[in-house]
Amino acid sequence: MSIYQTLFCIVCSHLSSGEKVGDELRRNADVREIHRRTQFSAVANDGLPKTIHDHERIFWLGDLNYRIDLSYEKTHELISKSDWSRLAENDQGRAFDGWSEGVINFPPTYKYEFNSERYTGDDPKGGRRSPAWCDRILSYGKGMKLLKYRRSELTLSDHRPVTAVYSAEVEVFCHRKLQKALTLTNAEMEDEEIMSDFDFEVGMGNIRPGEDTNAWGR
Template sequence: MDTLAPMGYIKVTSVRMQGLLLILFAKQVHLPFIRDIQSTYTRTGLFGYWGNKGGVSVRFSFYGHMLCFLNCHLAAHMNYALQRMDEFEYILDTQDFDMYNTPQVFDHKVVFWFGDLNFRIADHGMHFLRSSINNGRFNLLWNRDQLTMMKKKEAILQEFEEGLLCFKPTYKFDRFSETYDTSGKKRKPAWTDRILWRIKPKAIDTEDENSSTTSSADDDEYPIKVTQDMYTCDVSYGVSDHKPVIGTFNLEMRKKETALVTLTVEGHWSADEDATFTYTILENCESSTWDWIGLYKIGFKSASDYSTFAWVKDDEVAANGEQKWLPTAPGVCVHCCVCALWMG
């Protein structure tokens, strides 16, 4: 948060299950267009009772497009490739969202699946592995990567895309070094840490004229596009025996939604007087008892860092375009901005 806030990014939400942590940041300009945020988690460790393995996810509507980010930590060791697939399918089956049009992960327009998926490089001996890595000939290892091999026979994996593995296997290193495991176990290097994505196939889009998130002629004319700009790892990071994997993507999509609210500051604000502003509802929207408007200090780092806020009562959600006055607490701060999150 300290690093990203000066770059204009705000923490929207997070979900954690033991060592699994997923944090969503967004540029401040996008906040009014991020709605219906929900998160959940699934335990798969110790027959589903322990959260050291499993998945955490965050889903939300972004300019009218439903996105889901799923972070997993799957079963370890070379011989458990099939168990990893079983765990992944179990996570997909058990993760439910309270959204009528996207109740499950695969209902979303775009899904990013990533984490310590724990797939290994099969068959090759240690000498061949290290020789190929040291010479930068990663392509010699691709056909024995378990995830690549499983993708040839698992239909569910064939729906996902992944960039080329043109970086060193990220497991297992001696901590605080760039040397692969020198302990007595001498674990074989592997691309355990991965980032994949899936665009919902048109054939399974549901047709519902009442939903702004389903397939339509506009969606066919302006399909969402995902382009991976970078896929690499940072070998200099030494706190873990894994090296962090980094992926950057460009999402091209039509902005199907506009901001629900615009705000106008009234008069000159000072710390010793009540501050007021008006808000205007730009379109008809379903009101909720959770709707609120917050006052933030300039440079705020998280959506929960408001200095003060006011609930938007049902009787204040008036006809389209009507203005309302909303007082804020006096003496909060001088350098502030008002943000209509309206995220439910």
């Protein structure tokens, strides 16, 4: 996708689930496979992007399913203290090194009971599942500024959706200004060609005091 002359790519994915030891390796493999298999159709040498990283501004979002490498009890303890930074230190999303994400200052987005504010596992009758920030929005590339990153309190799912607002720089190609610049350049080149047909000899002669130099050309 292009906005004016700047190329954008938006990737939406649902990576492999699971919170057992080693499940994060399957998610990392998913990311590598998406990069490998995503090829955009393009005519050779047309300058258009052929891979995800050929784009200038990239967004990756979805249920990335990365978990928090802490015990169920420790995770809930830190949630009760709203200690988001300590939780984030143990996040698994290392396959996205080099990508940018906003500061996470909201509770984990998964897994909730439907139409409830309770995490699954809070109810002794339900299955135990450690909360995690499964739902993410990341960016890659220069010229982007994150303005807002938050989660929405919609209870229709076992996830809480996240939203992000960005401002992005784009290159605007003005055909009128380019045509004007090319016209001026062509005119300058023509002038240089005309001037090159003449030979000039410039020197200083002996000028007598009081002599009227304006009369030289008469």
